[in-house]
Amino acid sequence: LRQALQLGADLVGGHTIVDADGKRHIDTILNLAREFDVEAEFHLDESGNREHYLLPYLARRMMELGLQGRVTGIHCCTLSALTPEERREALELIRESSLKIISAPTAIATRALAPVKELLAAGVLVGIGSDNVRDFFNPIGCGDIKQVALLLAYVQRFFTAEDIKQLWDMLTGKGAALLGCEGYGIAVGRRADVTVLAAHSPVEVLAKQAAPAVLIRGGRDVTEEILGS
Template sequence: MNYSGWKNYHAHIDKGFLIPPRKYVDAPAPKRAEWTRKAKKEMTIFEIKESATKALEKMYLYGTTYVRTHVDIDPLFELRALEALLELKEEWKDRLVLDLIAFNQEGFDRFPETEYMLKEALEMGVSGIGGHTSMDNKGKEHIDKIMNLAEEYDVDWIEFHTDETGRVDDFHLPYLAQVTKERELKDKVSAIHCCSLTNVDDKIAQETIEAVAESGMTVTTCPTAIATRSLTRVKDLAKAGVTIQLGSDNLRDFFNPLGSGNMLQYAQLLAYVSRFYEADELEQLLMWISRTPNNQRVQSELTKVTLDLQYDCKSFSELIAEAPAPAPLKIEVVK
């Protein structure tokens, strides 16, 4: 079986590979978030770049050609992480396409100055902007601020960690779908995680799924998130015609001390959790991690690097069951 390269639609390589040198302790999420903030304050540009390089090396080993990663922009990291990853983007341009999303991880309530720092980041050459609907007291206002900045700077991608708590009273996906439709942004907008969708009433969930499909936005699921929260209604979203994307999320940090960067393993995990076992479902999983983003710039950049991923597997089922590394890569760089 041959493939041209896997696509990782959500990662955090700016704060991956914290473990080691730091030690993982299985503590409540707020405590692990506190440790992450401490690490962000301490890390130098060199350390950020070194850990991000480890993540890309893992992903590349398993045949990934496209990585969309969030980069925290706040007074803790300042702009160090972005500076490190912009250097990395240039260094890796002949091997994979790296799209950087300037991300407001900590919220505007905690750090109001983040709004001005995001503007700086947008001037530095990122591909998109991201927000977190659960980090501020007023989630709708958070969405609006991110949307306004996105349209002001005309970015390619607008992404939200959406309703990550899973609580039914923390449910902003309907509003995000509404705004996406009103602004006619379509698949420039991605909702990541969408955990609360799993826990709301079935009737509300169905209405929301229909609204998401009508808006044209995409939904990104990260199967490793099952360790701390429910995955979203992936099958129902897909059946409604919503474009589904897969991401690795964290690699080896305080929220996921594991993580290989192998997109086949993430597809395998989603197959287990959401019961994608039938032949057409397995084929669908492989399509989600191999599909090229709907963006002319990205498509053009991907043509400059051709990967020939070869697997000694006879079926989709075997490929996902084994999740092997490809045969040694044969790489042709198109000048």
């Protein structure tokens, strides 16, 4: 990892469950992130088992090292196994450390996911991820984030108008914020990167799994170039 960062890698990642000492694993990754001034990402608490619960340790270490808002936790399933009081304490730590969360339901929908609605209500920056694209863990993963959002909608009942609005925001504005994309959105002076989907509303996008109709990159129509005729 150190060599990769020395060669210019702009992010460092870890996976707490694959190391016998998860806390040492977290310390190693966070120290590298601080040393090379990059953000860090962890597959965190993926099993959903309380014995693997390291989110509080990660959040506290982030604050001790001055890495607030520079770390993302993917999965965080153990949050759903906590008592209400434990979950309140965890949400407070997430807010204090500005830990960002990504839910990747296509990877682990057979177990309880992180409580996305509660995280959003607490003001946590939450995004949606695919985790796997046609690999050993998910040979049918295609990387289409609309599919992932649809599964999350079913599993955690994102069905009201407000729910759909929040889900769409995770696919767009919140997703961009989580990735640190500057100048995101349509406005005068911003880069003209636009994807037009063949639907009239976010609900229709999810229900139809609407395909891209027009692709604009840097102000240039690249639809035929990317999608073909």
